[in-house]
Amino acid sequence: MHWMAESAVSSREQRTRDTERALRRRARELTAERGLTGFTVEELCAEVGVSRRTFFNYFAGKENAVLGVSMRTDVSEAEAAFVTGDGDLLDALAALMIARWESVDMDISEARLVGAAVERSPELHRTFFAHIAEAQRADRALIAGRQGWPDDDERAAVAVDLVGSLMRPCVDRFFAHDGTVPFADIFRDRLAVARSLLDPAC
Known part of the structure; x- marks a missing residue:
């Protein structure tokens, strides 16, 4: 049964x-x-x-x-794990970004359709960027809660900007490889490069 x-x-x-x-x-x-x-x-x-x-x-x-x-789409478990977790903030934020991407369920053919749709209806850019802005605000609040920082702490904003800026090039690379290279590997590799530029001692 x-x-x-x-x-x-x-x-x-x-x-x-x-x-x-x-x-x-x-x-x-x-x-x-x-x-x-x-x-x-x-x-x-x-x-x-x-x-x-x-x-x-x-x-x-x-x-x-x-x-x-x-x-x-429900990534509440990943968000809860992020807020209650410890360890490196940027690694944890990267893991959250990866979990969100994996929940999107998009392959190369779907990505091409999205591109064609946005080209035909450019007004979709406004909706897309509005969703991005809303997600960034939510992520700043999640980071502040995890770290015990004030809601308007500049460090939370910088962390969101830094890790979020990696998303687009990682998505581009993922589709350039026809999805054969795991997105998580691409994202973590690019984060490692960013770390090496910010702190050569890494």
């Missing part, structure tokens, strides 16, 4: 992932073809075969579907 329960949960979770992936991919395809304003949520749902209510269980809007900002 225990095995059957686990199997049922696993099947439900797989269906959930498949639905989210289908909505995300079709939203990107439609945006690349018609632009973000060229289709409605209802049209997207009809093509994927789900209800409007189901769509909003996954995404707050079309922009989020295209960018892959899902309401079901």
Whole structure:
């Protein structure tokens, strides 16, 4: 019975992932073809075969579907581990960034679709950068909580800026290798290079 329960949960979770992936991919395809304003949520749902209510269980809007900002993404365990952990701050922050990337579920074909969608609808840049700014504010608060610093401590902001600046080039390199090199390895290697520049004694 225990095995059957686990199997049922696993099947439900797989269906959930498949639905989210289908909505995300079709939203990107439609945006690349018609632009973000060229289709409605209802049209997207009809093509994927789900209800409007189901769509909003996954995404707050079309922009989020295209960018892959899902309401079901949960990295709370990784964030809790970060706040309660000890050890090197930058290593811990890198581990959190890696956990978030691994939760995105994006391969090279999806990345190309996102690029095509953003090229067709440049206004998506605003949504993307708004999400980045919100994430950075949240990360500064997480760091302050972990380190016991004031909320406005400049060190938290610098840590976010430093580690966050590595994300884009690491993503580019990950896709340049067609995803064959683990993202975690790429990120940690680049962080090591950054450390060596900031502190030659490392």
